[in-house]
Amino acid sequence: MTLAAAERWVEEPLRHFIDDARVRRTLLLHGSGRVLAQHGFARSADVMSACALAAAIRASAGELGRMLDGRPFVELHHAGEGDQLYLAEVPTPRGPHVLLAGFGAESSLGLVRLYRAELAERLAGAAPAAEAAPQALPEDFEVDLNRNLAVLFGRA
Amino acid sequence: MRTTFRPVLTTLTRHRGVVGSMVVGESDGIIVEAALHVGVAGDVVAALAASLYRKARRSSSAAGFGAVGFLTLEAEHGRLCVIGRGGLVLVAVADRSANVGLLRADMVGALEALA
Numbered sequence: 001m002t003l004a005a006a007e008r009w010v011e012e013p014l015r016h017f018i019d020d021a022r023v024r025r026t027l028l029l030h031g032s033g034r035v036l037a038q039h040g041f042a043r044s045a046d047v048m049s050a051c052a053l054a055a056a057i058r059a060s061a062g063e064l065g066r067m068l069d070g071r072p073f074v075e076l077h078h079a080g081e082g083d084q085l086y087l088a089e090v091p092t093p094r095g096p097h098v099l100l101a102g103f104g105a106e107s108s109l110g111l112v113r114l115y116r117a118e119l120a121e122r123l124a125g126a127a128p129a130a131e132a133a134p135q136a137l138p139e140d141f142e143v144d145l146n147r148n149l150a151v152l153f154g155r156a
Numbered sequence: 157m158r159t160t161f162r163p164v165l166t167t168l169t170r171h172r173g174v175v176g177s178m179v180v181g182e183s184d185g186i187i188v189e190a191a192l193h194v195g196v197a198g199d200v201v202a203a204l205a206a207s208l209y210r211k212a213r214r215s216s217s218a219a220g221f222g223a224v225g226f227l228t229l230e231a232e233h234g235r236l237c238v239i240g241r242g243g244l245v246l247v248a249v250a251d252r253s254a255n256v257g258l259l260r261a262d263m264v265g266a267l268e269a270l271a
Contacts, residue, residue: 108183108203108206110180110185110186110202110206111204113199114185
């Protein structure tokens with residue numbers, strides 16, 4: 001499965017992450033749910049659903065963390081029978097992004113966490129410095145999402 | 157929180173040249189309990205050592221060699237010693253001055269604690 005990125009600067013750091021952490025599926029999205037890159041998904045509808053769910057889960061976990069621990073939970077892990085799911089916030093110079101990774105027996109939570117930290121470092125190094133981070137405005141959300149999905153699935 | 161692994165880790169960390177020891181989940185690479193000197197990147201070593209052990213176990217099985225015994229990685233500036241049982245791996249991080257023979261004996265003896 002190939003990696004497709006809507007923004008070039010995330011491509012190389014993500015490629016390293018995918019190779020090193022041996023994840024089966026990956027999504028990198030803006031905190032609002034706007035997808036930036038995908039790997040391992042065959043249909044744009046699946047990416048759209050996964051992004052919406054990931055953003056919602058992150059928001060819920062963040063609030064839950066604030067209630068219980070005074071600060072948001074930034075990492076979530078679910079161990080299924082076969083596949084496992086890892087959802088984490090990745091700080092970047094362009095604001096917090098969300099990483100959703102699915103992996104199996106060929107990887108482990110420890111490895112995925114380890115390479116998530118490296119991904120954050122690589123993203124920090126790769127982020128365009130001069131360009132201001134785009135604001136995620138509610139009125140633009142659907143347009144941005146559809147544009148990025150079209151780029152990721154070769155319809156742009 | 158201290159677990160039943162603490163005496164094992166304390167014993168290993170008392171060896172000359174050992175800078176850390178950990179009990180790590182084999183499948184997830186997460187530390188269960190650790191005794192580490194300052195500066196040892198426990199999370200990183202745990203994740204990679206568990207991955208190494210998992211792969212060694214699978215390689216050994218694929219080659220028809222049976223279960224993995226004691227695994228050592230010798231590097232320019234140190235050694236990583238790993239032994240596993242029951243889904244847990246015991247990891248010792250040592251510099252070149254460590255006596256691997258003694259360390260191995262204590263790690264093999266500590267396998268009971270992992271079961």
